[in-house]
Amino acid sequence: GAVVSQHPSWVICKSGTSVKIECRSLDFQATTMFWYRQFPKQSLMLMATSNEGSKATYEQGVEKDKFLINHASLTLSTLTVTSAHPEDSSFYICSAMAPWGFQETQYFGPGTRLLVL
Amino acid sequence: KQEVTRIPAALSVPEGENLVLNCSFTDSAIYNLQWFRQDPGKGLTSLLLIQSSQREQTSGRLNASLDKSSGRSTLYIAASQPGDSATYLCAGLVTGGGNKLTFGTGTQLKVEL
Numbered sequence: 001g002a003v004v005s006q007h008p009s010w011v012i013c014k015s016g017t018s019v020k021i022e023c024r025s026l027d028f029q030a031t032t033m034f035w036y037r038q039f040p041k042q043s044l045m046l047m048a049t050s051n052e053g054s055k056a057t058y059e060q061g062v063e064k065d066k067f068l069i070n071h072a073s074l075t076l077s078t079l080t081v082t083s084a085h086p087e088d089s090s091f092y093i094c095s096a097m098a099p100w101g102f103q104e105t106q107y108f109g110p111g112t113r114l115l116v117l
Numbered sequence: 118k119q120e121v122t123r124i125p126a127a128l129s130v131p132e133g134e135n136l137v138l139n140c141s142f143t144d145s146a147i148y149n150l151q152w153f154r155q156d157p158g159k160g161l162t163s164l165l166l167i168q169s170s171q172r173e174q175t176s177g178r179l180n181a182s183l184d185k186s187s188g189r190s191t192l193y194i195a196a197s198q199p200g201d202s203a204t205y206l207c208a209g210l211v212t213g214g215g216n217k218l219t220f221g222t223g224t225q226l227k228v229e230l
């Protein structure tokens with residue numbers, strides 16, 4: 001149980017185009033999901049907290065108009081990188097908060113590698 | 118602001134060695150600390166989670182300890198195997214932090230035959 005998927009697993013796009021990444025909790029409902037960004041050989045940096053039915057909360061320095069987040073259902077959050085540029089190339093990972101227990105556990109997706117040419 | 122760092126950055130050991138990875142954090146209001154494994158190009162696999170009220174957790178050859186007073190957590194890997202080669206990250210969740218995890222930068226481990 002507690003499986004989180006991401007789609008696509010990798011994407012290559014031209015500069016100026018928009019790319020949508022999906023994050024799904026497959027066997028549980030997640031009212032809260034998180035989006036992270038990871039550069040090569042670096043750790044994960046939290047971009048935003050996605051709450052079902054409300055606006056996402058962005059971390060300082062993350063452009064909300066650049067990285068659009070929609071959490072329209074309890075099992076799906078999407079991250080859209082608008083007008084992508086080469087500097088947006090990165091590994092994007094989502095996580096979903098488990099609704100059970102007290103350990104505030106996040107389950108992570110396998111990541112999406114984005115390459116902007 | 119919570120900061121989580123890792124020591125060392127990279128480690129290469131021969132198979133069979135016992136090894137220790139360290140993680141330090143600056144905020145004593147930590148709710149829990151988690152150790153993850155990340156294989157190249159992959160997502161994260163949770164290894165161990167230690168609540169602030171606990172001192173250690175064990176799973177198989179892995180043992181993680183938490184010392185809030187010194188701001189350190191240690192991941193001990195016994196009898197290392199080539200399959201243990203990966204990047205290991207620690208992450209802390211701070212009380213009142215909105216369930217946000219703050220990640221350390223990870224230790225790249227290579228276990229050689």
